[in-house]
Amino acid sequence: MNTTNKLPELLIIYIRPHFIFFDMFLISSIFLGCIFCISFIYISVGYRSCHSVLTLLSANSCVAGLIFNCVQLSNALLLFRDDIYLSTSNQNQYCEIRNYLMHVSGSLLYYSYCIQSISRLCFVVFYKHSFLLSYHIHFILIAIQWTLGFLLPISILTSSHRQYQTETSQCFITIKNVSQILYGMISTFLLPITIISICYTHIICFVRAAVRRAKKTNALPARRFNLKRDQG
Template sequence: MLSERFYTINYVTSVIVSIIGLTFSLLINFIIITNRKCYTIKNILIFDLCISSLIYFILHLIGCYYGTRNDWLYSQPLCILRAYFIMVSISGITYSLLIQAISRLFFSIFYTHKFLLKKRIHWILIFFKWLICFLIGIQPLFIEHGFELIREHRMCGIKTNKLSIAPYSICIVYVFPGSIVILVYALIFYQVRQSTHRVRSNLIKSYTSACICLTFIRKNLIVMKNILIILNILMCGGTPYLILMIWDLIDNGSAPRQLYFLSVNSLVSATTLMIIVTFYKNKTVKKITLKYLSGH
């Protein structure tokens, strides 16, 4: 049996990390909304990512509040609904990275189709992303105790030893979008290599054309690097949950209770780190923020 001090330390850590992530998410979205120079497709997609993160952080903080109460076992209002929206928000984060990859695919390979490069298409992508995310969370609602209070960490979610739900959740929320992102960037990387070979083999005679091509290559590589860094952070954050799920399925729910908290806190920490990296890598947002802070 874990002591109350253990729960308190973990909840305090989780709350602090969540507030940091919440603050950066709000900051990024505030800068994007209030500055017209930020009204770009890239920032629209980042705005959507931060919305998903905001929902997740808020729901997690609510869960922490009820988990620290003395009557946590009996006072968990809207537990199933909160668990549903947590799954929707986490899906929203991973699928936001997927539509960012699709957007980069449009600009890198299908750039001759001008309609794919318009903001309207990307708003449509965002709409369908949210539609998919809301549908993803519905399946556990039709299974008895699909969403429930997990006593090990006193929060609402999916019990990892449920064979009918746990593998579904990790595959549809992490594995599927992550695999598609990797596949998309593999295609882009192949295109970049082909462009590099064309430059080196003197197929591009004009110096100006060569410079444009090299700029295109460099830009794609930078974007690929940034998104893959963020994806790796999220995947690492979800790894403890995967380990917990496998352990629980093999030993029928006998995984150490500490691992439950590790799976929750690692995901919160990964999401916060992802938002911080997103802020740091966005030069426009970072520059405007520093300008505000300096009073200019």
């Protein structure tokens, strides 16, 4: 009886060191990402030569990435603590708040990339409209991004179908709440990725059309030159 009861404990002790190794690797990777984000923000703010609309959007993405890394770092540290002490955290320990912040940070990051794609669309396709290239428009886009980033995932706090996952020490919406899962997927991932895809597809089509027009324009003088050379 004693041997049978101790067998699961021995298996847990054998597996936990592997989890600790991966936790340390995850924490170090996230910490390195935080350093890169802080470095870019410092450079973009501290040097006047870097002050531009494109740098502003990149710094905005770095701020969103820094928030995302900080949220993931807190989750990784909590998981690391659980693996060290061979225990599981209390599911009521700010579980809903951490889940909300995880979705907020992801939304902020994805929508920051969405703003970058919209800005590139304005600079490449709608470059004749100078007001679209101004700081004022981009500050409005950034304000919309941060507003959506905090408001869209707020329904997670009111969702009643949540399940605590001991492996990750986090709360997740159960499969039973299909509408909430679809809403989270569409608002956090599908919508910004769709906008990004549309913007870059339009940019590629515009550039290809411009290249074709340039080739036709350059081909006409070359034909005239060859014709005169043959006649002469």
